[in-house]
Amino acid sequence: MPQTELSRESRAAAPPRTSAFFGFIAFAALIAAQVFSILTSPAEADMGHLQKIMYVHVPAAWMAFISFFVVLVFSVRYLWKKRENDDLLAASAAEVGATFTGLTLMLGMIWGRPAWGVWWVWDARLTSTLVLFLIFVGYLALRAFVDDAEQRARWSAAVGAIGAINVPIVYMSVKWWRTLHQPQSSPSTLDPAYTMGLRLNAIALLLVTIYFIRKRYEIARLERAVEHLAEAAAMGGK
Amino acid sequence: MSWEDDWRRVRAIAKKDLTTELRAKAGFNGVASLAVTILILLGLALGPDADALRNAAVGAVWLATLFSGVLAFNRSFQVELESGALEPLLLYPGPRWTIFAGKLLANLIFVSLMVAIVTVAGIVLFGIAIPPRWPTILLVIALGVAGLVVLGTFYASMASRSRAREVLLPLLLFPMLVPVLLAATTASKALLGADLMHEAGAWTRLLIGYDLVFLIATFIAFEHVIED
Numbered sequence: 001m002p003q004t005e006l007s008r009e010s011r012a013a014a015p016p017r018t019s020a021f022f023g024f025i026a027f028a029a030l031i032a033a034q035v036f037s038i039l040t041s042p043a044e045a046d047m048g049h050l051q052k053i054m055y056v057h058v059p060a061a062w063m064a065f066i067s068f069f070v071v072l073v074f075s076v077r078y079l080w081k082k083r084e085n086d087d088l089l090a091a092s093a094a095e096v097g098a099t100f101t102g103l104t105l106m107l108g109m110i111w112g113r114p115a116w117g118v119w120w121v122w123d124a125r126l127t128s129t130l131v132l133f134l135i136f137v138g139y140l141a142l143r144a145f146v147d148d149a150e151q152r153a154r155w156s157a158a159v160g161a162i163g164a165i166n167v168p169i170v171y172m173s174v175k176w177w178r179t180l181h182q183p184q185s186s187p188s189t190l191d192p193a194y195t196m197g198l199r200l201n202a203i204a205l206l207l208v209t210i211y212f213i214r215k216r217y218e219i220a221r222l223e224r225a226v227e228h229l230a231e232a233a234a235m236g237g238k
Numbered sequence: 239m240s241w242e243d244d245w246r247r248v249r250a251i252a253k254k255d256l257t258t259e260l261r262a263k264a265g266f267n268g269v270a271s272l273a274v275t276i277l278i279l280l281g282l283a284l285g286p287d288a289d290a291l292r293n294a295a296v297g298a299v300w301l302a303t304l305f306s307g308v309l310a311f312n313r314s315f316q317v318e319l320e321s322g323a324l325e326p327l328l329l330y331p332g333p334r335w336t337i338f339a340g341k342l343l344a345n346l347i348f349v350s351l352m353v354a355i356v357t358v359a360g361i362v363l364f365g366i367a368i369p370p371r372w373p374t375i376l377l378v379i380a381l382g383v384a385g386l387v388v389l390g391t392f393y394a395s396m397a398s399r400s401r402a403r404e405v406l407l408p409l410l411l412f413p414m415l416v417p418v419l420l421a422a423t424t425a426s427k428a429l430l431g432a433d434l435m436h437e438a439g440a441w442t443r444l445l446i447g448y449d450l451v452f453l454i455a456t457f458i459a460f461e462h463v464i465e466d
Contacts (some may be wrong), residue, residue, distance in 0.1 A: 079462050134413035141409050145400040155396045158459040159410065162392075165455055166414055169448060174416035176440065177424060 009079040018220065026207035033204040037087070037197025044194075055197055057107040058102045067097025067209065068136065068164060075160035078153060087153035088224065090160055092216035094139050096209060101133040124175035131170045135163040136205055149227065249295050251310075251340025258317060265313050268346065273306035273356045275388035280440050281363050284399060288365055295364035296426045300382070300419055302356050307386055308350050308408050309392035314341050319398060328464065338391065338460040345387045351384055364429065374438065375429045381445035388449065392456040395463055421445045 037055045044051035074090035077083075108126065109119045120126065139159050146152040259265055280298040285291050318324045327337060357379065360366065369375070390411055397407035425441035 079459075131413050131416050138406075138410040138413060141406060142396065142400070143405050145402050146396075147401070151399075154462050154465070158463050159393075159396070162452070162455050162459060163414065165451065166417070169444075169451070170418050173444060175418045176437075176444070177420045 017174055022207075023211045023215070024205070026211045028117065029204035030201070030208055033197070033200035036200055037194075041194050041197050044109065046065040050111060051194070052109045053107050054194070055201045056205075057104060057111060058198060060107065061104040062202060063205050063209045064100040064129075064132075066095050066206070067093045067100060067213070068132070070213070071097060071136075071139075071160045072164035075157040075164070078157040079161065084149075084153060084224065085221070087157060088216050088220040089158065089213070091140075092145060092213050092220055093161065094136050095210045095216055098136045098140060099212075100209070101129060101136070105129060105133060122174075124171065124178050127174045127178075128167070128171040131174070132167055135166065139163060148226070153158070244333060244336050247330075247336035248339040248343060249383070251327075251337055252343035252347070255314060255341060255344035259344075259348065264355065265310075266351070269306050269310050269348075270352050270355050272309065273302045273352055274359045276302040276305055277356060277359050277363060281352050287345065291364045292366065295360055295366050296430065298364065299356055299360040300423050302360075303349075303353055303383075304412065304415065304419070305408075306352065306356075307390055308411065310397050311345060311350055311387075311390035311411075312403055312407055314345055314391065315394050315398035316403075326375050334461050335457050336445060337464065338457065340426075341395075342391050345391050346457070349383055349387050349390075350380075353379060356457060369430050371429050372441075375426055378422055378425045378429065378442060378445065379436070381442065381449055382418050384449045385418040385445065385452065386415060388452050388456055392452075392463075395460065417444065421448070432448050 009116060034055060036054055041052065043049055070093035071090045074086045074093065078086040078090060105126075108129075112121070113119050138154060141149050141151055142159055277298055280294070280301065281291060282293045284298070315324070318327065326451045328334070361368065390407075391412075392406055397403045397410060400406055421441040421444045425438045425445070428438045428441070
């Protein structure tokens with residue numbers, strides 16, 4: 001029966017399932033960390049409760065950078081070893097990273113409007129985060145526009161690695177561009193009353209990030225398994 | 239010996255591309271006309287105040303260069319793809335990077351000529367007075383063009399073979415060129431004035447660093463991108 005043959009093959013190609021329990025822990029940790037930081041942190045002198053945006057905004061920015069570091073590592077590893085799974089993992093991390101970068105930018109703007117009186121300033125960090133976002137939007141667009149899986153993997157690995165090299169250069173150039181014209185006051189250091197909440201949220205969001213990337217990777221593996229099966233069926237073989 | 243062979247291959251590919259361009263001319267004329275048109279439209283959008291135009295001149299020249307350069311890079315692979323000539327080209331003996339280097343050389347000449355026209359048009363249309371330090375500005379322009387052409391040629395080698403190449407190339411290329419745009423415009427602006435903050439030197443070094451980093455990175459990556 002072709003039916004059983006297909007199901008046996010798809011079972012063999014199926015990736016290990018991401019544990020739902022891990023996902024539950026990650027989200028529970030995030031909720032707990034949010035509740036902890038909101039309850040324990042005092043209203044900030046200048047910003048009041050507006051400061052609490054920091055508990056998502058700052059960890060989200062860190063997770064974005066971690067995700068893009070994963071993209072860099074697995075892109076280079078793909079170019080080196082040519083293993084399909086490395087490409088899928090890099091792509092999953094890029095999607096999660098782009099999402100967190102978008103979240104960071106949105107929250108930053110929501111915070112900036114009442115705190116600075118404007119939605120956007122052309123500051124080094126803001127601008128380079130936006131450029132980083134655009135670089136990885138390009139990476140994801142490339143993946144969407146290339147049909148051949150092997151070609152898509154090679155190309156996006158090259159684009160991912162070269163895009164990641166550019167991140168520090170972009171940051172440096174925007175910083176010079178700003179500081180040479182309008183000196184920016186240095187960011188004030190964080191009061192100890194807020195650091196614990198920030199750390200806990202960072203750890204919780206890290207768990208969520210790992211869960212997202214794993215889950216996305218699992219889906220990508222399944223999609224590839226389906227494509228392999230369709231190819232095999234089209235060839236008339238098993 | 240081997241280096242001479244490689245150099246011959248690079249020259250042969252560049253010569254082939256430029257000869258195709260020279261015989262047809264339509265490509266260069268179209269791209270250069272578009273660049274000047276963009277410059278005129280920017281002048282209309284930002285003018286007619288003469289001071290405002292002079293302030294915006296450098297940025298306008300670079301934007302016109304970027305927007306029309308994108309078309310040039312896609313062209314450099316498109317002609318071969320349409321006639322199915324890329325595969326035979328890859329079958330020739332010799333290292334693959336020579337193909338990239340040849341295309342790079344041809345695009346460098348193509349875009350440099352275009353930039354020369356755009357710069358002259360910018361000087362005329364936006365009323366720029368030529369400053370005493372113009373040779374340094376030429377160096378900045380050359381370095382900026384080099385960065386544009388290196389990444390443009392590299393990304394075009396992929397984008398031109400994908401669906402939706404017209405959208406994909408600028409989407410990939412423009413965010414990557416942010417440092418080039420900032421360095422080239424800021425340094426040129428500083429050199430057009432008195433460069434009171436002595437920033438032109440730092441920007442020029444950044445451009446040199448950028449060009450070197452991506453020249454090496456794209457040469458390494460091209461072997462992976464072109465293989466079939």
